[in-house]
Amino acid sequence: MMMMGSQYEESLRKLDLTVYLFGERVLNVVDHPMIRPSMNAVALTYDLAHLPEYAEIMTATSHLTGRAINRFTHIHQSAEDLVKKSKMGRLLGSLTGCCFQRCVGMDALNALSITTHDIDARLGTDYNRRFLKYLEYVQERDLTCDGAMTDPKGDRSLPPHAQADPDLYLRVVERGKDGIVVRGAKVHQTGAVNSHEIIVMPTVAMREADRDYAVAFALPSDTRGITYIIGRQSCDTRKLEGETFDRGNLSFGGHEALVIFDDVFVPWERVFLCGEYEFAGPLVEQFASYHRQSYACKVGVGDVLIGAAQTAAEYNGIEKAAHIRDKIVEMNHLNETLFCGCIACAAEGHRETSGTWMVDTLLANVHKQNVTRFPYEIARLAQDIAGGLLVTLPSEKDLKAPETGRWLEKYCKGRTDVPTEHRMRILRLIENLTLGAAAVGYLTESMHGAGSPQTQRVMIARGVNMKAKQAAAKRLCGISEE
């Protein structure tokens, strides 16, 4: 059954999560003003799936049951599925203007569908059956899964087993008849407290000495022993100021959390990798490639920012100036170049032996490398067009107060036919996207999400066929080394 946004919200209310923010336990997570905008964004992934005009992009047919499911729980069955996934990311980015969080779980499910199959084929294990049973559980209930990969990592020069504190990478501390006990933490967990499930994977390739760290599993998010500590975002307390338009984005936002696993029990049925260290690397690469494709979301957020910059230009009466028009073209050029990358890696996808369709790894890494750069340039141009008022603008309260309001009405006005309040609202949105809470998603997350820039450069160096390029060059100029 595909849930509506309202049903999703109600299902979150039934969870008994251990969440902390500002040093205090948050008992009502769903209605907390700093968390609720992120819940709203995930809720949209549910509501859109029920609208006929988005059905093609937002829903898919389960390869397990043949039933219609939300695409966020689907295992890609063709290159067309992968292309639709990219389009879904852009669509949701443009409708929320923020990170809508649900892609990490989708990417974890797809990566595990490949890896569990490959481990079984090589070692005769039983992981794929367990995984498919779990997948059906997720698809039938239309659950949101948090994909948890990044460990705290401690001293980056040391492998997991050599850290002074052995818990700096999540590990198995006990193996029993019924299951395993795990200890450690996952950092930067996007959408963690909006999720029904948390799917844990290793974060680096591993050797035999790290076998206790080679573990993948899924747990209900409110399992005993899991604690969530919500991260701060730039300007996040604006959300505590009530309904003010100083928030920039009135309804949506993202959140990240530090998630701690303090000796948590996982039944064997929910364990998908345990000790097969040689498969940690492939699982990381598959998840990372899928998630690098998922950064189609930033194209949608870029659409919002470009629209805001054009609007700000019009409110200032400068939209016809040649240099403004050229800057808008430049922003669109960069944004559509990003779109080319996420469509290309999808269209060039291939079928794995498990039947799952995988993106082209080289192109997915090239796409994500572009994402680490272009949004910064688009944001720079948006700030250029918006002008300095972007950061010196008084608050909505000053606009509404009788003493100051008349001065703001008079001196913050742009074009005569545009209400001053409209001009203030669009500037606040640009602030939100380039400096405020949403800049976490549009800029820093573009830099570090799905792996920092250097990880993509390593994959690009590994992925290109340098020998073929050299042979092509040598052939044309008559070098023969036979």
Ligand code: SF4
């Ligand atoms: Fe999805 Fe983008 Fe958020 Fe990652 S940053 S979870 S890809 S919306």
Ligand code: FE
């Ligand atoms: Fe992300």
